[in-house]
Amino acid sequence: MTFLPEARCSDPGCTDATRAVPAPFAEPRARLTAQRGTRRLQLSPKYGNGLREVDVSYAWHGAAGAPTVIVQGGISADRDVTALAGEAVSGWWHELVGEGAAIDLRHCRVLAIDWLTPAQLGTGSISSEDQADALVVLLAELRITRAYAFVGSSYGAMVGLAFASRHPLQVERLVLLAGAHRAHPLSTAQRSVQRGIVRLGQASGNVDEALALSRQLAITTYRGSAEFGRRFAGAPEFREDRFHFPVEDYLVHQGRRFVERFDADRFLALSESIDLHDVAPEQVPTPTTLIGFPSDRLVPLADLCELQRRLRGPATLEVVESPYGHDAFLKEPEQLAPLLREALA
Structure with missing residues (x-):
């Protein structure tokens, strides 16, 4: 060296x-x-x-x-x-x-x-x-x-x-x-759904909501089943006229944080880049x-x-x-x- x-x-x-x-x-x-x-x-x-x-x-x-x-x-x-x-x-x-x-x-x-x-x-x-x-x-x-x-x-x-x-x-x-x-084809399938959500949000004028929802879906693929089973096994809570499951507040928080520091076009491009990768x-x-x-x-x-x-x-x-x-x-x-x-x- x-x-x-x-x-x-x-x-x-x-x-x-x-x-x-x-x-x-x-x-x-x-x-x-x-x-x-x-x-x-x-x-x-x-x-x-x-x-x-x-x-x-x-x-x-x-x-x-x-x-x-x-x-x-x-x-x-x-x-x-x-x-x-x-x-x-x-x-x-x-x-x-x-x-x-x-x-x-x-x-x-x-x-x-x-x-x-x-x-x-x-x-x-x-x-x-x-x-x-x-x-x-x-x-x-x-x-x-x-x-x-x-x-x-x-x-x-x-x-x-x-x-x-x-x-x-x-x-x-x-x-x-x-x-x-x-990229594994199943992972590509999951990311393609995430990108579809964001594009739907862009078309409907709900970009931030769509990007946040896409991130929530992504989080479910990033973490393991054992962790989710340990952290979010509690009973749902009834509020705001519906049941809220323990994992929902966590996912909403993750989606909101992502929107604060990322934009939709950047996400779409880099997500696609993962699936285009082939060496x-x-x-x-x-x-x-x-x-x-x-x-x-x-x-x-x-x-x-x-x-x-x-x-x-x-x-x-x-x-x-x-x-x-x-x-x-x-x-x-x-x-x-x-x-x-x-x-x-």
Whole structure:
């Protein structure tokens, strides 16, 4: 691994400057840096014609001069994977990424982007390959010769496979959680119903209500049966002229929260992108650690077993028992931490 000097955010295409954050370590190179910005890059979209200019928003946190680890999550995740001291946003994976965490910012720099959308590319649809290409071009812009690892969860795991398939020399290893080489047809069916609800809402002028309802349906696929059975087994309550079941208030809350931070077009595009994803495992030579959950109904363990068998490079499959289904990659930091440490060692 070649350690390159830290890239400063000084060109016209970058909106935020690098800032150094002091850390209590004896070694000078343990100084932590945080860079958040936007770079204007040129991409050739899979579903478009020719080069397009697109603004890619990213965050790059960690020890100055250390190797870079790409970390990407599901379609609702953003570049705020973690945060350094003094930052208000904690990050969607802060329990596993940070100083002294499984992905230790004292020894690496974590790079993440906000997912691109068709509106940004000027296309009708966006692919996992487009997201992967954006990351590769961003690496070049940041003067990173090669990523030490790509750690991807859910949609991020799909993008990781597309990355290694198209740009195998740009990454040393993959760590993929709850994501496979293609979407399972039953999961595609569930997502297509969700997209149908949102489109119906757009046509009828009830976009927020439709997006919230679609999210409620999605939540029932993200979590495991055991968790729902444990949390929502109580009796219904009669109020507002009808019975309300214990799970309903939870789902309504989840739908409302989603509408506050997501928009319908973005959801439709990224949901579709999951179902368009299709990577031939035989084209991925990169050493890979797969992590799956038996309770995951969106990405069945059988699909990860098939992926492991077909990958061209060496691959291991770690199975983690959890009641949380697909969301176990967010809910099981204590079980995942040692697996991530070992995979990145």
